[in-house]
Amino acid sequence: MLFDLTDLSLFRHIVEAGSITHGAERAHLALAAASTRVRNMEKSLGAPLLTRTRQGVSPTHAGRTLLQHARVMLAQAERLREDLSSFSGGLAGQIRILSNTNALTEFLPEALGTFLAQHPQVSIDLEERLSDEIVGLIAEGVGDIGIVAGTVDTGSLETYPFRSDRFVLVVPNGHALAQSGSVPFAEMLGHDFVGLDRASALQRFLTDKAARIGKPLRLRVQLRSFDAVCRMVEAGVGLGIVPQTTAQRVGRTMAITAIDLQDAWAARDLTLCVRSRAELATSARQLVEHLRGGPRMSS
Structure with a gap:
């Protein structure tokens, strides 16, 4: 059984990505080369390492065992490279x-x-x-x-x-909610929102919170940054939820008002x-x- 560090790194990337194609991209290998390496690994071991479906791949029991050892060996190799880099x-x-x-x-x-x-x-x-x-x-x-x-x-x-930080609701200056001291997230779900793109961890979190309440999060525009969200809020496109640090920073130049959220999850001790x-x-x-x-x- 001969696996080199490239094999182990590729296998780790494939499992983490759930796809041979995306794993090959992460490992900077051509798909054909990556597929050949996986087949040779399985042939050398004499057992399948991946379960292949139309939705992607997942490790078999043997694959999970290999993954566990691969992560340890790759971490040790990284420490070795770091220790020798000064030379x-x-x-x-x-x-x-x-x-x-x-x-x-x-x-x-x-x-x-x-x-x-x-x-x-x-x-x-x-x-x-x-x-x-x-x-x-x-x-x-x-x-x-x-x-x-x-x-x-x-x-x-x-x-x-x-x-430490917290999430706040931001509205345009002069909005009907601008004078509110604090508001619950659930009562805001009747309004249009501006949010981050679907790949954002925060946006997935807020969408899940709205779903648990039983109301959709009405997103009019989805953007790539909190600053852009605040700019759209200032233009009256919808309400936004951003970190307090963002609201304080951009509030110096944008006509927006930050309102505290009453929900416990709004507090962010990182x-x-x-x-x-x-x-x-x-x-x-x-x-x-x-x-x-x-x-x-x-x-």
């Missing part, structure tokens, strides 16, 4: 971060910008996910560092405080989570310390 002048390692929408848009750009400026040999792979998804993926070893809402059960993961800080590569441990060192409360 060759190459990159000191790649850090995989999984973040919810709030942290990704409002806090990480500045924090990662200063870290990368201080560590030019480090690269970062950043992916947006729902908080509960992140916990499971970090526990499985898919990512190095997760940033999740503080209300999520993180199980046995090591956690550290990151930032938390860093890792499987084990001691097991992280040096660069990932340094990033955890860097992120922990930032301001704890939003201004």
Whole structure:
């Protein structure tokens, strides 16, 4: 049984993507080459590694066993590459971060910008996910560092405080709701909304909340950033839900009013989570310390 690191990395990407095609793209391999590698792995093992359906692929029992060992071996290989990089002048390692929408848009750009400026040999792979998804993926070893809402059960993961924020409703100045001190999300569902695109973790979260209440979230426009959402709100297209930090920042130049949401989920204590800080590569441990060192409360 001869599997090289390319085989193991490809297999991990395929399982995480749920598709040989998308896994090959993530591994930067042609589809034909990726398919050949998978077939050769299965032939070498003498057992199928993937269950193939029209909806995609999933690991067999043997595949799940391989995936578990592959993640350990790839992490060790990454630490080896990082330890040796100082001798060759190459990159000191790649850090995989999984973040919810709030942290990704409002806090990480500045924090990662200063870290990368201080560590030019480090690269970062950043992916947006729902908080509960992140916990499971970090526990499985898919990512190095997760940033999740503080209300999520993180199980046995090591956690550290990151930032505090809250979601607010934004309306145009002069709107009938502009004088409200606070409002419940459920009572807003009769209004038109402006939101983020369907791939956004936050938008999926809000759509699910509306569905649980039994009312649709009436989205007139879906955009790629909170700033763009606020601009559309200012133009009277609909209401928006954005982090308080966003509303405070753009409110200096836009004619919008922020209103507190009464719902408990609107409060956002953001938390860093890792499987084990001691097991992280040096660069990932340094990033955890860097992120922990930032301001704890939003201004």
